[in-house]
Amino acid sequence: MQKIAFQNELTISTVQQRNGANNTKKDVRKIQSWLTLFAMTNAGAATATGIDGDFGKATEQAVKNFQKAKGIPQNGIVDQATFDLLAAPMRAAFLSTITGTDLRGLVVSAARQHVLNRPFELVISQQPNSGPWVRAYMDGNEGREWLWCMGFVQTILDQAASVVGKDFKQLMPLTYSCDVVGTTGLQTGVLFRYNQIRLNPALMKPGDIFLLQKTPNDWVHAGLITHIGDDFIETIEGNTNDGGSNNGNAVLSRVRNFRKSKLDVFSIEGLV
Template sequence: MHGHKLVADGIFGPATEAGVKAFQSKSGIRASGKVDRTTYMAFVSPMLRVLEPITHNGTLTDAVAKLARKHLAEHPREIGGQNRGPWVRLYMDGNEGNAWPWCAGFVTFILKQACELTGKPMPIAGSFSCDVLAMQAKQKGRFCRENDIDDHVRNTGGAPAIFLVRRTSTDWTHTGFAMSFGREVMDTLEGNTNDEGSREGYEVCERIRSFSSKDLIVLG
């Protein structure tokens, strides 16, 4: 809760009250320990900020990149257990829990934001499933196999894309945004991961990944 480490147990007990008071004091709110409207709005302010419009150059890829970094700056992470918390519910249309890994939901949410902001149609429909994202990209002619990533970089100047971690030729296990490209590596920004690169992590973060076992969904 905004850096105040609490165990989520569903009970508003003394620990939660102390955490609320600490948050209120840090935020310049009278430390009552009660979640009134002012406190609630301060709690949700990071989520409100990521929904605000941004300045962009009119292209979908620029809007995607800037929105993704705006989300990253607010440090979205799970609260209350695996695939749980308000950020997960935001990205997953209200769903949360063990059955709802949210990497594809994060990608889809930002893609929809960028399309609404730029007035451009969705390049793919979006999904909570990595496999469905891959299928949509193939149907739209936007699927770029690992062996063709160098061509994508040459043809687009390394424009941001969606990466897919490939387990088999028909199974993809994780996704996020490839923000820029180097020699055989990409700088990524992704959700439902962590510093170890797990596909079942707990936050939005940046990573460096190799091209190996990756495919792309081209956005530009």
């Protein structure tokens, strides 16, 4: 894999604890982020806390509550073993085995593996598009301006392609921009316009990338196609929400009507 920023989100430099002499703001923020993410799927655990890099009494109690939820000693201290439990969803998303008979199957498998582990962004220092999942998809970058739908798409392509010894950059440059990918597709002849797709849905296949068109040379959102129906596609996409926003806060599985939306499709056939 070439997009390996996720590895930085799976470790802390040393044990972190309340008023610890070796505490670092970076590691404490990681801990607080994962505690807050845990609370999103375990609402009664009382682990959500401020993400400020200060390991005080509140963070210590949140850690104890997490440890209680996991059935381990409640000492309020985060060593690597405890942090491994906190960051387990990302470890599962990136490092569990994906299966498929070809690259397309691997892309769909990897995308489903991620969505099952509930990637979600956080607001840190009043900046949306932040947190460990965003940094993993965006090569360490985060913040208001770092829209991460294409970062997610390329991460999945990279993860799947690496299984079969291929380089996703043979299809497109490493980028966070939907416009760059769309323009590349036009230049290389692998981008099908939405009117072509409506006339011939067979042009798109699972594993391909949809690009939501604003104007013919401006695309505002992207995701991966996992299934194709009569008038709809099922997708897995990042930086979206329940309403299908192009600047939401999660990785979600969605259904989109390709006959009513301007969905151009970038084919990955050249890498298959």
